[in-house]
Amino acid sequence: MELIGYCKSCNKELYCQNGFFVGVIHDDQTISCTSCSEKAAADAHTQENGGKPRTS
Ligand SMILES: [Zn+2]
Numbered sequence: 169m170e171l172i173g174y175c176k177s178c179n180k181e182l183y184c185q186n187g188f189f190v191g192v193i194h195d196d197q198t199i200s201c202t203s204c205s206e207k208a209a210a211d212a213h214t215q216e217n218g219g220k221p222r223t224s
Pocket of ligand 1: 176177178
């Protein structure tokens with residue numbers, strides 16, 4: 169595996185596995201692991217709703 173870098177959120181080592189990078193590369197060239205990127209997306213979605221929990 170090839171070490172690509174470290175997650176900007178949790179500093180986890182991120183590798184290229186079988187030619188496939190497991191993680192997310194951001195526009196500012198920072199990278200995040202999949203779990204942190206999913207959490208960031210969830211946080212952004214919460215902010216879109218004014219921070220209120222969804223009732224559904
Ligand atoms: Zn992470």
